[in-house]
Amino acid sequence: xxxxxxxxxxxxxxxxxxxxxxxxxxxxxxxxxxxxxxxxxxxxxxxxxxxxxxxxxxxxxxxxxxxxxxxxxxxxxxxxxxxxxxxxxxxxxxxxxxxxxxxxxxxxxxxxxxxxxxxxxxxxxxxxxxxxxxxxxxxxxxxxxxxxxxxxxxxxxxxxxxxxxxxxxxxxxxxxxxxxxxxxxxxxxxxxxxxxxxxxxxxxxxxxxxxxxxxxxxxxxxxxxxxxxxxxxxxxxxxxxxxxxxxxxxxxxxxxxxxx
Numbered sequence: 001x002x003x004x005x006x007x008x009x010x011x012x013x014x015x016x017x018x019x020x021x022x023x024x025x026x027x028x029x030x031x032x033x034x035x036x037x038x039x040x041x042x043x044x045x046x047x048x049x050x051x052x053x054x055x056x057x058x059x060x061x062x063x064x065x066x067x068x069x070x071x072x073x074x075x076x077x078x079x080x081x082x083x084x085x086x087x088x089x090x091x092x093x094x095x096x097x098x099x100x101x102x103x104x105x106x107x108x109x110x111x112x113x114x115x116x117x118x119x120x121x122x123x124x125x126x127x128x129x130x131x132x133x134x135x136x137x138x139x140x141x142x143x144x145x146x147x148x149x150x151x152x153x154x155x156x157x158x159x160x161x162x163x164x165x166x167x168x169x170x171x172x173x174x175x176x177x178x179x180x181x182x183x184x185x186x187x188x189x190x191x192x193x194x195x196x197x198x199x200x201x202x203x204x205x206x207x208x209x210x211x212x213x214x215x216x217x218x219x220x221x222x223x224x225x226x227x228x229x230x231x232x233x234x235x236x237x238x239x240x241x242x243x244x245x246x247x248x249x250x251x252x253x254x255x256x257x258x259x260x
Contacts, residue, residue, distance in 0.1 A: 054179020
């Protein structure tokens with residue numbers, strides 16, 4: 001299904017009944033990243049998943065994006081669907097969207113799950129994003145897909161689950177180039193660290209023990225700065241912890257929501 005919001009057509013799926021839980025995916029993924037998690041919640045929640053700007057079947061305008069703009073995309077989607085308030089689960093760039101949404105529109109957020117994400121990058125991290133942008137401009141998404149798989153999945157998972165890795169490698173390679181570049185510009189400028197204490201919503205932070213892209217220390221910082229936030233570190237999980245450890249991820253999210 002599609003809905004016009006904040007100037008673009010946004011692709012989304014919504015299933016189930018009950019309080020709303022919104023899922024926001026990682027860079028170069030799409031809403032299918034949350035298939036298993038959605039199935040686990042549909043009996044007790046109304047589950048909203050969407051393709052973010054520049055991804056999946058959502059429009060990919062040219063130019064640099066901003067996290068403010070991307071949070072407004074989600075607000076516009078919620079407005080269009082008549083959703084006044086939602087629990088939010090976001091991974092990596094999805095977690096960045098969640099931070100901005102909670103800061104800009106706290107009345108729309110009931111609780112936050114921020115997984116494998118960061119509140120900002122140091123100078124060397126920004127330089128790494130600039131290098132990635134240059135590589136994609138020169139060689140396209142296919143030129144970085146193998147390196148992305150090494151960041152997303154640890155060595156044992158890549159060996160034991162080659163079909164899953166191949167599926168998501170294809171997803172990276174087929175991501176809209178200008179959408180990916182627009183998001184890279186938003187991500188490298190993302191910085192909420194000094195504002196995290198303004199977030200007054202129940203928050204669960206999930207980290208992957210083996211995550212090199214957003215190391216545990218980044219999650220520890222978020223959990224320390226958001227008042228009363230909880231941190232769970234998933235063992236044997238890299239950047240896409242929801243795909244490497246779906247059962248543990250689901251248990252963490254469902255346990256958190258059940259305790260609200």
